[in-house]
Amino acid sequence: MRVFVTGASGFIGSAIVDELIAAGHEVLGLARSDAAAAALVAAGAHVHHGSLEDLDSLRSGAEASDAVIHTAFIHDFSKWAENCELDRHVIEILGAVLAGSDRPLIVTSGTGVARTPGRATTEDDAPNSPIPRVASEEAAAAVQARGVRVLVVRLPQVHDPLKQGLISYMIEVAREKGVSAYIGDGLNRWPAVHRLDTANLYRLVLEKGSAGARYNAVAEEGVSLRSIAEAIGQRLNVPVVAQSPEEAQEHFGWLAPLVAADVPASSQRTREHLGWYPTGPDLIADLRQPG
Template sequence: MRVFVTGSTGWIGSATVDELLANGHEVLGLARSEASAAKLTAKGASVLRGDLDDPAAFGAGAHDADAVVHLANKHDWADPAGNDRVQLGAVEAILDALDGTGKPFMIANGLSGIVEGRPVLETDPSPAVGPDSDRAGTENLALDAVSRGIRSIAVRFAPSVHGRGDWGFVNWLTAAARKQGVCGYVGDGRNAWSAAHVTDAARLIRLGLENAPAETRLHAVAEQAIATKAIAEALGEALGLPVVSIDPADAKEHFGVVGHFFGQTMTGSGDATRALLGWEPTGPGLIEDILAGAYTAD
């Protein structure tokens, strides 16, 4: 397949491009800058210049491909409404381009906010519906487009998709620890996160594109529940810093934006995903990765 990948030089996107190319697929990657375009070209991918503020680029890329993986996100925590508005425009452009084609369209989401009090299951629908909801309700918008002749698939990522070079949540926790001189966890640290290694997440994306039926929800979850205190303790060992509890009221000040998420339980099951696709994670676990220096090596 010729696969159009948005966010193609991001953390998960870069690994996805590598996985697709290594398994005989062609890649058309969306690139905002010359540097990003050069990275894609060096890998053997084709390049489409554009960014999230340019819905026409998303439509053009989808039109010229056999499948679409939409991973791009601004992650502008200061303007969530603006993020959602831009996401909606991009997804609508992709859906319009794929209308009636039967092509696969995979859209990214997270586990947060779907259910409370238990791990999220693949059968749990997202409660986000409509343009004023989280991510402008684009998971549901995409899955509803099955009625338009599109093989839509949602892939929900664990809060930690980890590995050497990650610039996501665990990297932010590492930066906060270095700044504060301690590795913190929120409250009693019993709240938990799911996790998956980035190479396993990329392989899941490929398998889903190749084999998942329309209207499928996939979970990139290799480890279902890792206590946040255990994450802090591993970072403390790796950094040589003491480990302390942070009052929930002080979490945002201590950790920055990631403090809001580190105080939550964000877990999901990947059992149905494994059964459907034969996906078996093989990468290191999050604690193993941390202790091996993935977040602390210079």
């Protein structure tokens, strides 16, 4: 299958490219720079020059492919709402090309878009969070209604020893402030998954997924923020402290509401449906690696 991958040279996308090629698929990777193009060529993928802002490049990439995996996202949190709306528009553009063709469009979302106090979020839980990231799933539902074969992958904190999703920002703050912090008792939880397990899931969704389904890329349902802060403290050799919500706002800035969130998520349905069994190192093991 010829698969158009956006974000193909990124942290998650590059692992997906390797996974797809190893499984015998042909990859057309979106590249916005010469460095990204060179990385794709080295991986054995075909290069498609363009970007999220270049709508014609998105259209032509989708038109030339049997499937689309959309992982690209601009991680500039100073413009988070605008970037989420751009993602909505990108999904609409890709969907317009694929409508009525039965060619799959795999959309990337986050487990935090659905929150269910008192239990882990499941694949059946519809988006209900006020965070701007819900735009991706709203767009997925809109293009599905227009005849697109849409599948959604929800990501938790995706990690390896070098990067750990939002936790990478926590590490930056701890390095800058000289202290690793959590809020209150620190028993609120974030789900997590290793980068390579994530790539394996995208391939399984491509090959075996059901139209309209959501899949949770979750290996660990919930890792406490206290244990995360302690691992960061050990990694950086800085003190670990509990903070009040007011102190945390000063310490973390825009990240504070997320550090306070309790958002465990389950992948039971995903595992049963696709036969996905994550095997990578857990989050705390990766955080304990020097970095």
